[in-house]
Amino acid sequence: MKKYLYMFIATLALASVAWATESQIWGEMRIQNILGYGQEESLKLGVLFTFLQSKYFAWIFLAVLIGVPTVFFVHYKLVGPKVFPHSHKKHYAFNLFHRTVHQIAAISFLVLVPTGFIIVFGDFFGGGTLVRMAKNLHGIFTIPFAIVVIPMALMWLKEALFNFEDVKWFMILGGYLSKEKQIINATQFNAGQKMWYWVAILGGITMILSGAMMFFLDFKMEMLHNLTGLSQIDLLRVAAIVHNVMGFAVVALFITHVYMSMFAIKGAVNSIITGYVEEEEVKFLHNAWYKKLKEKGKF
Amino acid sequence: MMEYARMKFYCDESRCIECDGCSIACAEAHELPVGISRRKVITINEGIPGKEFSTSVACMHCTDAPCEQVCPVDCFYIREDGIVLHDKEKCIGCGYCLYACPFGAPQFPRDGAFGAKGAMDKCTMCAGGPLETNSEKERHLYGQNRIAEGKVPLCAAMCSTKALLVGDAQSVSNIFRARVAARGKGANAPYGWDKAYKNQ
Structure with a gap:
């Protein structure tokens, strides 16, 4: 974990050093940055980015923003929520550390997702101060998420490995x-x-890294050029494409996560607030875990 | 309806002597902050005999400008004479226009909050911005509006070898053809024309 933390800090440090040194975009590197544009043997990332950003990204985000909640609205009306009694026995599943890490990530997401949408639909909001503020908040609230993402990954890794039951x-x-x-x-x-x-x-993590690349813009990392063979602007184009495409998935599943915990399973969200999960919920929805807990004499 | 001329840049690669005068004239005329140069002279194929040439690049004011297509806040507007301008008060400094640009023209002074990228800056073909023409604020944000005064953009006006030209497409083409005919070689379109003007 420390290794990753150091790597992250080193990335930031390198990036800030780069400001003081020669520009990777507009200096001598400019030739390398612009010569390959649109040529047959290149990846045509400039053309690809322009095509995707001008024709698709905003529409796909709009489809996700409207489509996913619509599906859940229909689900709520047709199937309805699952309601489990909350007066039964409880099991203390999430300790203070779990909850703190989760809540920091949750607050970050609650800022990152709406501000991201404000940037994507920036023309709708007329640009200027409001959208600029959203962009700055989008950057600032990346920091708390970046701090908790590794602890969160480690604390739930064992439970998150797929097994045959998942099929x-x-x-x-x-x-x-x-x-x-x-x-x-x-x-x-x-x-x-x-x-x-x-x-x-x-x-x-992909969002953090691609976002950081776009935020710092004029940073110097020889390693990335050697590894990919891409010029600085091409790296940024890749970052922008990856950031948007990964954004679709993160936003869609974020909305799903909120719907499941707040609406689909009535009151399930309380478990991450208080730390206690309800016996009935566990018994029906997580039966393998329930049996294990029973063996241990929980509930 | 009045027919507008299409304004174009043309840098004659066999005349450019890499003096960097255009770049400095531009920076001085528009009082650009240190680290921003809207125009830059680059040397391509450096050291390769017969293939080396220098040219001056800035925003080319492209046909169907890619920057205008990708801007999330829609801060670009294209004048009827083809000059591509943008509204710095709308711009959020996201950098997308730079990723779309074939010439690396958009630049971002780091004057925003927490060292964030400020509003984008690029060549205006000396045509200012959306604010009141020749107002103090327009001059401060976008530099001189020489076009409104009936003057040639400064970079081309001061080019000592007359390598860098700017003007309506027809006049520029006529000079280009005349020069090619006189030299008897170099009939290829100048660097960047394929991307910026689709060779039209």
Whole structure:
């Protein structure tokens, strides 16, 4: 973990040093940056970025922003929420450390996602001060998330590894398509939660790195050029494309995560606030975990 | 309706002597901050005999400008004479225009909060911005508006070898053709024309 932390700090340090030294974009490097544009043997990243950003990115974000909540609204109306009694026995599953890490990530996301949308639909908001502020907040709230993402990855890693039961979970979509309460043989995290874990952690780190590249812009990292053979502007183009595409997945699953915890399973969100999970919820939705806890004499 | 001429830049590669005068004239005329140069002289194929040439690049004011297409806040506008300008008060300094630009023209002074990128700066073809023409504020944000005064953009006006030209497409083409005919070689379009003007 320390290794990653050092690597992250080193990245930031290198980037700030780069400001003081020769520009990687407009100085001598400018020739290298612009000569390859659109040529046959190049990846045509400039053309690709222009095409995607001008024609698709904003529309896909709009589709995610409207489509995902619409699907859940219909689900809520047709299938309805799963309601479990909250008066039964409880199990203390999330300690203060778990909850603090989760809450810092949660607050970061609650700022990052809306400000990201304000930037994407910047023309709708008329640009200027409001959108500029959103851009600055988008950068600032990356810092708390960057601090907790590695601890969060480590603390839930064991529970987030996929197993054979997860295939069955996906086949019936966790039983969320039926009104009946079914016994789902999931461990502490079901396959959906595991999927969110990987998108939030790996996707989140990808977002941090690609976002940092775009924020620092004129940084110098020989390693990246040697590794990819790309010029500085091409690296930035890759970062912008990756940041947007990964953004679709992160936002879609973030909305899903909020819907599941707040609406689909009534009151499930309380478990990450108080740390206590309800016996009935665990028994039905995480039966494998329930059996294990029972053996240990919990509940 | 009045037909507007299409304004173009043309840098004659066999005339450019890499004196950097255009770049300095531009920076002085528009009182640009240190570290920003809207125009830059580059030497391509340096050291390769017969292939080496210098040219002056800035914003080329492209046809269907890619910067205008990708801007998330839609701060660009294209004048009827083809000059691509932008509104610095709308710009959020995201950098997307730089990624779209074939010439690396957009630059970002770091004057925003927490060292964030400030509003983008680029060549205006000496045509200012969306503010009141020749107002103090326009001059401060975008530099001189020489076009409004009926003057030639300064970089081309001061070019000692007359390598760098700017003007309506027809006049520029006529001079280009005349020079090629006189030299009897170099009929290829100058660097950047394929990307900026689609060779039209």
